[in-house]
Amino acid sequence: MQGLRPQELAEIIAIDRKKCKGCDACKAFCPTDAVTGKYGAVHRVDGERCLFCGQCLVNCPFGAPQDTVDIVDKVIARLKDGRTTVVAAIAPAVRVAVGEEFGLEPGALVTGQLLGALQTAGFKILDTNFAADLCIMEEGSELITKIRHYALGEAAGHAPGPLPQFTSCCPAWVRYAELYCPQLLPHMSSAKSPLMMAGALAKTYGATEVWRTNPENVFVVGVMPCTAKKFEASRPEFASAAAYWHKRGSAGSYPDVDVVLTTRDLARLLKKLNINLTAAAEFSDADNPLARYSGAGTIFGNTGGVMEAALRTAHFVITGQELAALELNPVRGLKGVKAAGVTLRDAKTGREITVKVAVVHGIKENLGPIVDEVVAGRSPYHFIEVMNCPGGCVNGGGQPINPMGTSWLDKYKAILPWS
Amino acid sequence: MATYDYVEKAIKITRREFLGVVGVGAAILWTGAYAATDLVQDRTKYIKLRAAGLYRDDAKAAARQSHNNAAVGEMYKKFAGKPLSPLAEELFHTRYVDRSKLGGMRS
Structure with a gap:
């Protein structure tokens, strides 16, 4: 094909x-x-x-x-075979939506019960929010290197990729760029998505330091609000953990993330195992470092969230001080394209720079002009976040379905459905 | 013999005109109904409620910046060194594929 x-x-x-x-x-x-x-x-x-x-x-x-792609029974078989360490990597947007499948209000935050229910089912936990924090450290450091090199004139060891930098967390956006605007690929952050980092980490650090087991026995299940993550997990380059162990003398080939369940799939799995989310015991794995996350990690599921998280850390790294007001309201909300500027004084050189950022959600409606600017070389931005789904991952294709549809952001579209 | 002098009332509107009027009327009702359901049902409700849930999770977090997640710092100390270290590049970074070169895409 x-x-x-x-x-x-x-x-x-x-x-x-x-x-x-x-x-x-x-x-x-x-x-x-x-x-x-x-x-x-x-x-x-x-x-x-x-x-x-x-x-x-x-x-x-x-x-x-x-x-x-229905792998619910395969995951249940792994949970019951007694030999496999089945690790669930739970995306931020799942914890505010899975409750809908069990009769709770949309937006009900059920982190405790969700992780508790997963533990009852036999999963070990690696919160994708932890990996989101890790993603900010990697992707943010990459961005800061570029800003220091291009905007503050600092010499870098080798020339970093061009600005603006695009986020690379959304698998549908990555596939879109690869298929339809390959000229943008040098602008993409080289950082993997949080889930792929979680997979690579679970089968290296997680296996040796946390669960103390053979990496080959670790089975990573992404729990995602997203159907495109199923595709991402099947990409052949995401076998870094196997390559890591190969260099250290153990054979075996396995992907970083074995399978992906959507929020809907997870609800089906729990129901098959007769686990009621609303009655589940609260999570009790407080000594597991891979289940800890910051507020910046959890907002990755919203449009503008990756940007907000990145700016919180970029501000600290460049100026040496924490942001006074953490809520970056210009990048929140449902406007199609959101732009903002944050002025930072570099602690090293004393020079000032205004970091310009843009946030796009809904590729179909809003991406075109932003991409055209970058291709024409006149984009004013340093960092651009793109999420395919309107509203971000909270409205992803793997989330619970509302028969009215959830993506009608422009009202005229509801009146003139063909427009 | 009885005579029948009943004359049917002449139709003043043609079939086409009738269909046109009914069509326009239906269109007005249809748009009105859509607009009305829009007032009753906020179609962006699901996104807004779920997004608000995540912002609540952020507001109540002990650490609110990624660099203040002590568990991430510990992982770098014990395992990957620092961001963009060779091991971090190996495990946490990737490359992309120009899919337009994978074979004749229909465009």
Whole structure:
């Protein structure tokens, strides 16, 4: 298949032809025009163009698009085999949405019960929020190196990549850039997404320092609000832990992240195991360092969250002081493109610099002009956050489904669905 | 013999005109209904409530900046050294694929 490498999952989203009414609602949300089929006829998804973001799935009024990668039983088998250390890496946006599948209000924050329920099911915990903090350290350091080199004139060992730097946490955005704007790839942060860092860390540091087991026995399950993460986990380069151990004399080949469950899949798994999330005992693994996270790590699930987290740390590293007001309101909220500037005084040189940032969510509606500026070389920004789904990961394609659809950010779209 | 002098009332509107009027009326009702459900049901409710949940989680966190997560600092000390160290590059960084060169994409 074209646009895909041999090991990669080729089909994740497929439209159930018995349920499709040919209403074109999915086309109104598809960022890449991957849905084909005339109005009134059964539609199908073109896997070569598809980002696997699942926006069609969470917005179809008839529930026709399906997530075809079902590994719930495989995970249950691993949990019960008694030999495997099954590690759950839980994304930030899952803890405010999984409650909906158990009758709670949307937005109910259930971190304690969720981790407790996972422990009851037999999972070990590596909070993806911890990996998000780690991601900020890596991606932020990369950004600061570039700012010091290009804007403050500091010599770097080797020329760092060009500015602006794009975030690389969203797998649908990464696939979008790889498919449709490869000229942007040098601008992408080289940092892996938090989940992929979590996988590599679980099978190295986690195996030796925390769970004290053979890395080959660690089975990492990403619990994500996202269907595109299923694709990301299948990318062949994400086998860094195996490569690490290979250099140290042990053979064996395994991916960093073995499988990915969406929020919906997780709810199904818990229900199959007769675990009620709302009645679950609170989490009791306080001595596990991989379950600790900062406030910056948890807001990764919102549009603007990665940016806010990065600026909190960049401010400290460049000026030597913490930000006085941590809430960066210009990057919060549901405006399509949010821009902000933060003036920092470099503690080393005493020079001042205004770091300009932009936040984009909803690739279909809002990405175009930002990309055009970067391609034309006149982008005013240093750092640009892109998330594919409107609203960010909290509205991801793996989240609980509301039959009204959750991505109607522009009201005119609700009145004129075809526009 | 009885005579029937009943004459049917002449139709003043053609079939086309009738369909046109009904169509326009239906369109007005349809948009009105949509606008009305919009007032009742805030379609961005789910995103807003979930986002607010994460901001609550942030506000109550003991440490609110990534560099103040002591567990991350400990991991660097025991294992990866510092950000962008060779080991960190090996485990935490990646490369990208120009998929437009993977074979004839239909564009």
